[in-house]
Amino acid sequence: MSDGEHMPLAPPVRRAAVAFIFITVLIDILAFGIIIPVLPHLIEAMTGGGVSNAAWWVGIFGTVFAAVQFFSSPIQGALSDRFGRRPVILLSNLGLGLDFVLMALAPSLWLLFVGRIISGMTAASFTTANAYIADVTPPEKRASAFGLLGGAFGIGFIIGPALGGFLGGIDLRLPFWVAAGLALANFMYGFFILPESLPPERRAPRFEPHTAHPLGALRLLRCSPTVFGLAIVTFLFYLAHYVLQTTFVLYADYRYHWGAQAVGFVLALVGACDGSVQAFLTGRLTGRFGERKVLVAGLTFGTVAFAVMGLAATGWVFLIAIPLMALWGLSGPPMQSIMTRCVSPSEQGRLQGAITSLGSFAGIFGPYLFAQIFAFSIAPEREVHLPGVAFLLAAVLIGAGAVVAARATRWMAPAQDPP
Template sequence: MPVHAPASPPTARKAALAFIFVTVLLDILAFGVVIPVLPRLIKQMAGGDMVSAAHWVGLIATVFAVVQFFFNPIQGALSDRFGRRPVILLSNLGLGLDFILMALVQTLPWLVIARVISGMTSASFSTANAYIADVTPPDKRAAAFGTLGAAFGVGFVLGPALGGTLGDIDLRLPFWIAAGLALANFCYGFFVLPESLPRERRSLQFELRRANPIGALLLLRRYPQVYALAAVVFLSQLAHYVLNTTFVLYADYRYDWGPQAVGFTLGFVGVCNGIVQALLVGRIVRHLGERRAIFIGLTFGALGFAWQGLAPTGWLSLAAIPLLALWGFAGPATQALVTRQVDPGEQGRLQGALASLTSLAGILGPTLYTQIFGWSINKDSPLHLPGLAFLLAASLLLVALAVAWKATRPAADAASATDAAHP
């Protein structure tokens, strides 16, 4: 049965959402400023050897995802037991100290250790989602999650641009800036951020046997609709990794785009995503409902990936970006629908479980898409189709659409029956 948390007063809710928006924005900026320079720093530590650098980049990305896969449920369970605020604060403090370590290390093994610490401490995103579920009534959650998506968009535009500029001055300068942003976020939260989970709604105890990926997935199985929608989240995240791992290589190979063209394109992506999340998600969900918003978002996402994989020129490929931005309807609507089904005292574990699925996609996605891209452009390949990886991502979203249709149909039918019985 759906569980409805008590709504917070509107003024308190708006203030809390503003606090969480700033928290997520600062965190995204902190991560974003290191995106353009981390591979270059790894290459520098590898003695300039591109092959060795590629090996270490893949290793570090996989290690980060594996650590997050195991630690996100622990962070979620801790937030259910002790509250959201201390977990967010410890996350920001840990990230700030970790960025300082990354700015100082001189060897690749130490850089791997630093990324392990990042994976252990980066809890604020999933805990922020639980915070939103605590303070927002169910019918307002999709718009609230869309606001967080807008923070991602703004941070994604500003962070890499700032990091690239600072990296031209000194490769390690962006890490110091990231550390400053994370520690500023800790101070902001310490003095401003209120707790969202009252003591009477917290879990009675922290159980390590339940605070692990398997235990988290077992939690999802207790709620059949949530379990199916978690599959939608996983497939969506797995599809998304084609952008993280293949887009730069694909644009270079097919369109002969250099770093500047890619940078402008990523900026356009961030602007489109910010507009959709901040201005459209709430309106679409309010008028069409969460179920239809999920269907519309996944359909646009599949169309966007298919367009990207088939576009013969760089200019034509830009038309895929607004389509992919409209895919952004699906995420907040799915989050809102999922949080309706879970007890308020288990929202942290729920978000930890969903974050672990995202991390699992991060473990599988990079190898999957880079191998497919390499095979599709190999001169000995029987099928020369550089956009094959994007077509696979489009197919995954169509599968997610079918799963979402089946998962939400009983709830929709029940709602229709209820409306008919109570005109």
């Protein structure tokens, strides 16, 4: 199927189904968001080697988590294409809930590490939720629907990190217990409420193991020049994003002396800005200016935001960049929407699994890369400390992504024909 060719329209949007998946994603993000402010500090407490040593271990945790997702996501996507989205989401939520219990009880670093591996294996609901949205929305409405899911991410990050920072101030283990309760509640919600989005007649006829491994899934991304180009952009997008997941908590503590509670509130601000952009601007802007312009503009805003963060010598300058970073989020929904139009309904799960694998592949390198850059930049033996270098690298990556995106989608520009 060519890049400019539309598939037959999906069934009319089922608002109830979209609402159900919105709540599912929201609860999952709350569970993950709660542990963000405390996991690096718990690792630091277990290692007892200071910030630089903790940064190294945080990088290792992030890399292994991503590597596990890299292998697991295509399998989960292919299973959802064959057996439906609902059972995959339910198993994911149940697995996460039990895993958070394990992490809450972990008496040592290695058992916490095992818990993080299990999290990578079971964190499938985000991938399957995107396929769910593609099932129930027509192509021209998908950017707006993906933006709505982005709003769920934003709301989750408003409440989750702030709550996690507050709970972590009481006990570093408490956020994990709350996250476990949320994930298990999400399983019960899905079991009794969440409908199936992929009817049997639209499912893949069989589960094919050769397409479910990472390399097989990534081959799907070569189905057209546009999908391949946007796959490169997706990889750069995820790679740059790991600077936040890996170094932000330690960076903010080192450079601005923000503790767990302050970081939680800052992440809540990030979530508020991002959720507002995703929920209220994405659909309006893509409808008015088109997906291509919004995609490139979002990546441009991200480039500027990370450059400001890397150069910010004071906390208030860093905060100025947060609204710009929220506008970076404009790029995600149109990018996914354009890619979903280029594959068939029975391949949406594989596509989302491949996209998640790209993020996980970036995560194999990103956490270690940014953690090591940050640790090197603040090493005690260095005469000049440059703690913002990791954020400047992220700005370069996103800027490169903006150039690739503009070229990959140039057929969408006015007065041009598709390739």
